[in-house]
Amino acid sequence: MPVRPLKLAVVGATGAVGRAILEELEDREVPLSVVRLFASPASGYRTASLRGDELEVEPLGDKSFRGLDLAFFAAGPSVARQWAPKARAEGCTVVDVSPAFRGEPDIPLVVAQVNPQALSGIESGGLVASPSGAAVALSLVLAPLHRFAGIDRVVATVLHSASGAGREGVRQLESEVVALLNGEEPEPSESSHRMGFNLVPQVGEVVAGGYTSEEVAVGAELRRLLDAPDLRATATVVRVPIFYTHSVAVNLQTSRKLAPDEARALLREAAGVKVLDAPGERVYPMPMLVVNDDAVLVGRIREDPSQERGLDLFIAADNLRRGAAANAIEVALLVQEQIEQRAAKPL
Ligand SMILES: NC(=O)c1ccc[n+]([C@@H]2O[C@H](COP(=O)([O-])OP(=O)(O)OC[C@H]3O[C@@H](n4cnc5c(N)ncnc54)[C@H](OP(=O)(O)O)[C@@H]3O)[C@@H](O)[C@H]2O)c1
Numbered sequence: 001m002p003v004r005p006l007k008l009a010v011v012g013a014t015g016a017v018g019r020a021i022l023e024e025l026e027d028r029e030v031p032l033s034v035v036r037l038f039a040s041p042a043s044g045y046r047t048a049s050l051r052g053d054e055l056e057v058e059p060l061g062d063k064s065f066r067g068l069d070l071a072f073f074a075a076g077p078s079v080a081r082q083w084a085p086k087a088r089a090e091g092c093t094v095v096d097v098s099p100a101f102r103g104e105p106d107i108p109l110v111v112a113q114v115n116p117q118a119l120s121g122i123e124s125g126g127l128v129a130s131p132s133g134a135a136v137a138l139s140l141v142l143a144p145l146h147r148f149a150g151i152d153r154v155v156a157t158v159l160h161s162a163s164g165a166g167r168e169g170v171r172q173l174e175s176e177v178v179a180l181l182n183g184e185e186p187e188p189s190e191s192s193h194r195m196g197f198n199l200v201p202q203v204g205e206v207v208a209g210g211y212t213s214e215e216v217a218v219g220a221e222l223r224r225l226l227d228a229p230d231l232r233a234t235a236t237v238v239r240v241p242i243f244y245t246h247s248v249a250v251n252l253q254t255s256r257k258l259a260p261d262e263a264r265a266l267l268r269e270a271a272g273v274k275v276l277d278a279p280g281e282r283v284y285p286m287p288m289l290v291v292n293d294d295a296v297l298v299g300r301i302r303e304d305p306s307q308e309r310g311l312d313l314f315i316a317a318d319n320l321r322r323g324a325a326a327n328a329i330e331v332a333l334l335v336q337e338q339i340e341q342r343a344a345k346p347l
Contacts, residue, residue: 008032072097097130160239201239285300290317291318
């Protein structure tokens, strides 16, 4: 934890991730001296609450980042591309949770417990990208297994909750479920198929080879986070009709044999991971067990009889908390600690 209280901004403070960042700051008792909250000029929200105080929500402007240590960007890629450079020019460090910079090799893509070494040398005014919610959860589980046994291949089926589509996704699912339970036809959404009592096998835009952007990102981000450029990975991402928490059914092949008991033992020691794996007693990860929690749940760990050195497992993690807010804050605190330590060292 940094020693000096932080001066920070949350851009997108009225959105699903922005609110989760405010909750995390509160839960973790991060010392703060200045907090500025930003949303679009048209935001319907004029205030947001933090630690019992109602803080003003402002539109972004030229002086928004002046004098601040750090800014969380949770307002989507176009806002990040436009405003992150302005924040950096004021010496304000940026942690962006959008996909804007995740694929840029010069910008660190970091999960605090997985590859903190990628932050070394970062200065005030630096920029760090936080991965997609699914990649954060997957990397926390796969990193210890990869370190011990090497992972050659990953096949992931990601079950994306409605809140993965932000505030609007939650509203859409809510109104559809209410309409359907009342025997009414829900209002059609312009941007998505019906989520209520449905499964939609498309999250993100369709890109090369018929994959979606979210599916391609899972493999690309895992290769960077695990420092495993040769990792073979494929994903199917499906929107499922629950409000919060992404779940992932994972099949993997390791370089050397890893028994389920060994995997369980490794994961019991892993930071941020909780093993729930007693299927005979109906104990396993489920979204309802982890909403508003920062842990990644893993269970149903079993040997895959269809291949050599194969394992199957099931993961659940809150996409807004663990998948975005908790990681963004942990990364920001690591960066700030480094900056303070460097400033305290005699020349
Ligand atoms: N949802 C997830 O599970 C998740 C997980 C990891 C990463 N992410 C990423 O996080 C980002 C935010 O996602 P979200 O789910 O929180 O979306 P969201 O609920 O739609 O929130 C978007 C936020 O951005 C603000 N905003 C929009 N235009 C703006 C502008 N011109 N200036 C300042 N603020 C502006 C909105 O404010 P208004 O009140 O004005 O609309 C709102 O606060 C996305 O890039 C997403 O990919 C999301």
